[in-house]
Amino acid sequence: MRTVSGPTGRVVIVGAGLGGLACAIRLAAAGRDVTVLEREDHPGGRAGRLSLGGYEFDTGPTVLTMPDLLVDLVGSVGEELADWLTLTKLDPAYRAHFPDGSTLDVITDTVRMADEVSRACGPREADGYLRFVDYTRKLWYIERDDFIGRNLDTPRDLLTGNLLRLAAMGGFRRLQTKVNQFFHDERTRRIFSFQAMYAGLAPHDARALYAVISYLDAVAGVYFPLGGVHAVPRALAGVAEKHGVTIRYGTPVAGVVTRGGRARGVTVHSGEFIPADVVVLNPDLPIAYRDLLPEGTAPRLRYSPSCVVLHVGSTQAYEQIAHHNIHFGTAWKRTFDEVIRDGRLMSDPSLLVTNPSRSDPSIAPAGRHSYYVLAPAPNLATSSIDWRGGVADTYRVNLIDTLEQRGYTGFGDGIDVSHLVTPADWADAGMAAGTPFAAAHSFRQTGPFRPGNLHPGLDNVVFVGSGTQPGVGVPMVIISGRLAAQRITGARV
Numbered sequence: 001m002r003t004v005s006g007p008t009g010r011v012v013i014v015g016a017g018l019g020g021l022a023c024a025i026r027l028a029a030a031g032r033d034v035t036v037l038e039r040e041d042h043p044g045g046r047a048g049r050l051s052l053g054g055y056e057f058d059t060g061p062t063v064l065t066m067p068d069l070l071v072d073l074v075g076s077v078g079e080e081l082a083d084w085l086t087l088t089k090l091d092p093a094y095r096a097h098f099p100d101g102s103t104l105d106v107i108t109d110t111v112r113m114a115d116e117v118s119r120a121c122g123p124r125e126a127d128g129y130l131r132f133v134d135y136t137r138k139l140w141y142i143e144r145d146d147f148i149g150r151n152l153d154t155p156r157d158l159l160t161g162n163l164l165r166l167a168a169m170g171g172f173r174r175l176q177t178k179v180n181q182f183f184h185d186e187r188t189r190r191i192f193s194f195q196a197m198y199a200g201l202a203p204h205d206a207r208a209l210y211a212v213i214s215y216l217d218a219v220a221g222v223y224f225p226l227g228g229v230h231a232v233p234r235a236l237a238g239v240a241e242k243h244g245v246t247i248r249y250g251t252p253v254a255g256v257v258t259r260g261g262r263a264r265g266v267t268v269h270s271g272e273f274i275p276a277d278v279v280v281l282n283p284d285l286p287i288a289y290r291d292l293l294p295e296g297t298a299p300r301l302r303y304s305p306s307c308v309v310l311h312v313g314s315t316q317a318y319e320q321i322a323h324h325n326i327h328f329g330t331a332w333k334r335t336f337d338e339v340i341r342d343g344r345l346m347s348d349p350s351l352l353v354t355n356p357s358r359s360d361p362s363i364a365p366a367g368r369h370s371y372y373v374l375a376p377a378p379n380l381a382t383s384s385i386d387w388r389g390g391v392a393d394t395y396r397v398n399l400i401d402t403l404e405q406r407g408y409t410g411f412g413d414g415i416d417v418s419h420l421v422t423p424a425d426w427a428d429a430g431m432a433a434g435t436p437f438a439a440a441h442s443f444r445q446t447g448p449f450r451p452g453n454l455h456p457g458l459d460n461v462v463f464v465g466s467g468t469q470p471g472v473g474v475p476m477v478i479i480s481g482r483l484a485a486q487r488i489t490g491a492r493v
Helices: 018-029 068-075 110-121 123-148 161-168 175-182 186-191 194-199 208-220 231-242 285-292 333-341 387-405 423-428 474-489
Strands: 010-014 033-037 049-052 055-058 087-089 094-097 103-106 223-225 246-248 253-259 262-268 273-275 278-281 306-314 324-327 351-354 369-377 415-421 461-463
Touching (some): 010 018, 010 262, 018 033, 018 068, 018 231, 049 306, 049 415, 055 306, 055 369, 055 415, 068 231, 068 474, 094 186, 103 110, 110 123, 110 186, 123 186, 123 208, 175 186, 194 208, 223 231, 231 246, 278 285, 306 387, 306 423, 333 369, 351 387, 387 415, 387 423
Parallel strands (some): 010 033, 010 278, 094 324
Antiparallel strands (some): 049 055, 087 223, 094 103, 253 262, 262 273, 306 369, 306 415, 324 351, 351 369
């Protein structure tokens, strides 16, 4: 494994996102002097917080899986996660709503879930579900240590016995094809393949190895932190500061200062120079190259689709929904092609609707409810949609109409406060191509083919976050913090 050369005692991390904070805690555990510089007045990065009219909204991820990664992270400095964060396992993890009016709860207890699948789709489908669970569990254990949880410098690093096992399990076949081997009902086929969108790909284009996302979601479990997902970076920032990490909020970085092929430190917008032996960059990797690094060019990347998010504070409550809800449109393959290939909005969108006040009433005024509505959308690199024109207002109306057609009666009339986020807003927040999902996980952008976390020309600049290895999603970003720290310490921390 390549590591940072030279001294590593004094580390500056740019950005207090989940990856930056995870790296900071690992480095504190290894005895490094760590300073985190954050442009906002709070931690979180993409896992931010919007306060609006007495409501509190998560601005980024709303789905939290694999809390054991957080347990291990704070345990590296001798802390107990329960002392910092209150987690509830959601039951169901999701409720799926289908165009024919049927529903299916995604339950992470496999015995109960098999009964639920049998109720909705018949016993043959329940048997397929149990076989799929066994398959994805094996995939996860094969991929976890060899392909996700370690630094990969070249394709040769993939040459382990587990690569042969992965191939033998059909891991390099198409995801939808593999899922269809287990399921025959169109509803279950969708439930266990839609997660490919998290990796920036359509199910019929993604590799079957990404079925592990379905495992983390639908089998290992989905959790909700009291206070919302933003409570996670809040907790990590508290752990970091307790163990000697200095976090400076309201401190935007102007650039990395280099000399002789090495970073010497960073300058902040006030003009102050902060010296460092190592600089870790948590901003979106292409944006870090563009705005902070004076040398080299960013890798050319294919980006994931983006999304539109509608935050709503409402007087309306809906008894037929769960915490997380997937509302599938009638169309399937066509809508993915529209967003990913054609750069158009989905004509018959599938939507994620999260109702977090159902699990934590404190994030909304008494008697009110909060909703997070996510619709996939093309990124700015593949689309000419003018979000700064009238498109955003029109699409907001369309989203509300779609929700009302899918059972959210009176949704528009119940709106107390609302805020719409479009790909243009994601771009303004520093996300390349206007997508919060970073580079797509195509085969050529996965593992050692994904941009590495050690700068190719500046041997003491390290990247962390979803734009580098291992990739997108809260679990992967937490792992990226450990991998970045290993580049600096030369050992597992």
